[in-house]
Amino acid sequence: MVSLTIPGERDVLDRSLTHAAGNDHVIIEALSKRYPGQAVDALHNITLAIRRGEIFGIIGRSGAGKSTLIRCLNRLENPTSGRVVIDGTDISALSRKQLVAWRRNTGMIFQHFNLLSAKTVRENIELPLKVAGVPAAERARKVDELLALVGLVERQHAWPSQLSGGQKQRVGIARALVHDPDLLLCDEATSALDPETTRAILALLKKINQQRHITIVLITHEMDVVHDLCHQVAVIDKGEIIERGPVWQVYSDPRQETTRQLLNPHFQTLPPEIESRLSAERKNSASRLAVRLRYTGQGARPDIGALAARVSGEITLVYSAVEWVESKPTGQLLLLLDARYEANIVPHELANLADRLEVLGYVTGY
Numbered sequence: 001m002v003s004l005t006i007p008g009e010r011d012v013l014d015r016s017l018t019h020a021a022g023n024d025h026v027i028i029e030a031l032s033k034r035y036p037g038q039a040v041d042a043l044h045n046i047t048l049a050i051r052r053g054e055i056f057g058i059i060g061r062s063g064a065g066k067s068t069l070i071r072c073l074n075r076l077e078n079p080t081s082g083r084v085v086i087d088g089t090d091i092s093a094l095s096r097k098q099l100v101a102w103r104r105n106t107g108m109i110f111q112h113f114n115l116l117s118a119k120t121v122r123e124n125i126e127l128p129l130k131v132a133g134v135p136a137a138e139r140a141r142k143v144d145e146l147l148a149l150v151g152l153v154e155r156q157h158a159w160p161s162q163l164s165g166g167q168k169q170r171v172g173i174a175r176a177l178v179h180d181p182d183l184l185l186c187d188e189a190t191s192a193l194d195p196e197t198t199r200a201i202l203a204l205l206k207k208i209n210q211q212r213h214i215t216i217v218l219i220t221h222e223m224d225v226v227h228d229l230c231h232q233v234a235v236i237d238k239g240e241i242i243e244r245g246p247v248w249q250v251y252s253d254p255r256q257e258t259t260r261q262l263l264n265p266h267f268q269t270l271p272p273e274i275e276s277r278l279s280a281e282r283k284n285s286a287s288r289l290a291v292r293l294r295y296t297g298q299g300a301r302p303d304i305g306a307l308a309a310r311v312s313g314e315i316t317l318v319y320s321a322v323e324w325v326e327s328k329p330t331g332q333l334l335l336l337l338d339a340r341y342e343a344n345i346v347p348h349e350l351a352n353l354a355d356r357l358e359v360l361g362y363v364t365g366y
């Protein structure tokens with residue numbers, strides 16, 4: 001379980017999922033997109049599979065290609081090459097008319113809500129049903145159901161200008177669900193909201209996923225959104241997927257520098273006061289060995305008692321950040337061991353106490 005690892009040494013990365021046959025909801029195959037007049041692809045050779053009922057996050061920096069990718073999933077953008085297969089349907093093969101009907105199975109919510117200012121909350125939610133020719137009684141029933149789901153019954157006659165950002169997004173979510181879609185696409189759905197409202201909207205999306213078994217694909221530049229909501233994540237950089245896997249895994253053990261930067265401050269680099277005192281060789285008899293124990297959800301647990309029993313003498317806990325993601329411990333402990341410990345004996349002493357052990361070097365004068 002334990003491996004001695006020098007940070008940055010490991011090569012990267014394809015932690016592709018092993019998908020249960022027949023359970024894929026969205027399949028993206030070798031998708032590339034180049035906008036007219038551009039010299040480079042906005043998306044290059046993207047291949048991804050998203051399972052039915054999961055919440056799949058796509059994260060990346062500004063300009064990485066997130067919006068382009070999510071818009072290719074309902075053909076708001078057409079790929080230059082490759083294809084998107086949803087529920088067994090190759091959506092690039094659909095005619096305009098088929099596409100209109102097909103899109104009812106796919107709800108979409110947007111960062112800026114896209115509500116009609118001259119219609120009330122109730123009317124905004126009802127509108128797509130009217131356009132689809134749904135009878136009035138059925139429309140009323142559906143709107144009532146969705147108002148209750150998103151917690152807006154009391155605000156149903158308000159105008160969008162009278163709503164908070166979070167309430168506007170609740171309207172956007174209700175409107176996206178009017179046709180009972182089995183896929184919901186979220187385009188930076190919480191980016192315009194404050195942290196508390198973001199949490200409430202993420203909780204609503206989680207409830208919708210659990211109660212209605214809707215597959216959710218969301219794009220975001222916020223790692224917290226992925227952490228709090230998603231089961232799986234793909235990291236996109238310069239139009240390519242550079243890393244992907246279960247959230248707990250990517251979160252606890254990012255392989256790519258871009259991912260680490262997105263994760264900051266969760267993925268802690270060394271505290272400056274340690275880094276400045278760190279050397280590869282022991283400087284004097286008081287130099288202490290710095291080790292980082294990483295928990296990446298592979299099975300090891302941060303068992304302080306076992307640690308103390310295994311390592312004798314003074315142990316200084318310099319930094320600790322372990323949290324439980326999907327019931328798996330993820331994070332790290334940074335320790336300075338007793339001065340007599342040498343780099344070459346430590347892995348044996350600490351065997352099985354971490355998923356990954358990094359011997360960082362000797363710290364003098366801390």
Ligand SMILES: Nc1ncnc2c1ncn2[C@@H]1O[C@H](COP(=O)(O)OP(=O)(O)OP(=O)(O)O)[C@@H](O)[C@H]1O
Nearest residue numbers: 035038042060061062063064065066067068069221
């Ligand atoms: N309509 C367009 N025409 C030409 N280039 C475009 C167009 N839309 C996007 N791009 C370019 O494609 C690349 C990917 O853009 P995209 O909007 O998909 O990225 P993003 O990750 O969603 O960024 P952001 O988080 O800033 O919205 C960028 O270089 C962008 O400038």
